[in-house]
Amino acid sequence: MNHAIEDGHDQADFSRAQRLQNLLSEPRTLSPDDPLPPLFHWLHFPTDTRLGDLGPDGHPRRDSTGPGANLPRRMWAGSTVQFLKPVRHGAQLKRTSHIEDVSEKDGKSGQLCFVTIVHQIEADDEIAVVENQQIVYRSAPQPGEIPTIEKPQKEATSIETMEPGPVMLFRYSALTYNSHRIHYDRPYATEVEGYQGLVVHGPLVATMLLDLAMKRADNMKPASFSFRAKAPLFDTIPFTICAGRPAAEMDVWALTPSGNIALSAKVIF
Numbered sequence: 724m725n726h727a728i729e730d731g732h733d734q735a736d737f738s739r740a741q742r743l744q745n746l747l748s749e750p751r752t753l754s755p756d757d758p759l760p761p762l763f764h765w766l767h768f769p770t771d772t773r774l775g776d777l778g779p780d781g782h783p784r785r786d787s788t789g790p791g792a793n794l795p796r797r798m799w800a801g802s803t804v805q806f807l808k809p810v811r812h813g814a815q816l817k818r819t820s821h822i823e824d825v826s827e828k829d830g831k832s833g834q835l836c837f838v839t840i841v842h843q844i845e846a847d848d849e850i851a852v853v854e855n856q857q858i859v860y861r862s863a864p865q866p867g868e869i870p871t872i873e874k875p876q877k878e879a880t881s882i883e884t885m886e887p888g889p890v891m892l893f894r895y896s897a898l899t900y901n902s903h904r905i906h907y908d909r910p911y912a913t914e915v916e917g918y919q920g921l922v923v924h925g926p927l928v929a930t931m932l933l934d935l936a937m938k939r940a941d942n943m944k945p946a947s948f949s950f951r952a953k954a955p956l957f958d959t960i961p962f963t964i965c966a967g968r969p970a971a972e973m974d975v976w977a978l979t980p981s982g983n984i985a986l987s988a989k990v991i992f
Contacts, residue, residue: 769900791860833862864917
């Protein structure tokens with residue numbers, strides 16, 4: 724399958740990057756001469772969907788014949804990102820995207836539809852970032868639904884405690900123009916989608932993990948980064964982010980308050 728999605732255009736924005744830096748545990752001041760930090764391409768190409776074309780979850784309304792059209796819940800399940808060229812402030816960006824694969828299966832929590840989207844981002848006509856993104860559409864929450872339980876397999880050599888809250892989630896939603904209601908509408912998140920609170924954005928947690936890995940690796944530049952979401956994190960209680968021993972391939976992960984893996988990732992420097 725290779726279904727093209729509409730191309731996007733934007734300009735690499737230093738001010739957006741600085742605002743995201745200010746959400747991290749040790750904010751640093753960016754210079755206009757610095758390249759955009761890795762993963763900050765997620766701040767670009769905001770959707771311009773009209774308000775009337777959004778679905779009940781706040782996302783753009785889906786085609787009734789498209790992948791997962793009958794499944795109401797949506798989650799960014801993971802990504803593999805390759806960093807090929809630095810992106811400079813003010814660079815002209817172009818994103819070309821296509822659906823690479825669609826697969827359906829039945830899980831413990833009901834029906835699932837996985838959609839793999841490939842994004843290629845050019846900066847001033849040179850390919851800078853290639854991302855394989857996986858979205859999962861899920862059936863409505865089931866009574867007594869049990870979250871995934873997975874314990875870390877490696878010992879952490881660095882641990883930081885993150886304290887999310889509605890202000891942090893609001894700021895990240897605003898930066899990314901993300902109108903998914905699970906991140907800011909508490910009654911919707913808890914009563915409709917069955918979560919314990921507002922859901923912390925997966926890509927925000929991934930950004931925190933890559934930031935931790937780079938600090939542990941003396942700010943070496945990553946060649947690639949991959950992450951997989953395992954369980955949700957909520958705004959009501961702190962969570963921890965962890966890093967393994969610094970190496971050319973470095974594992975990082977986020978833990979739920981009960982010590983289960985919420986998001987696991989690998990950085991290749």
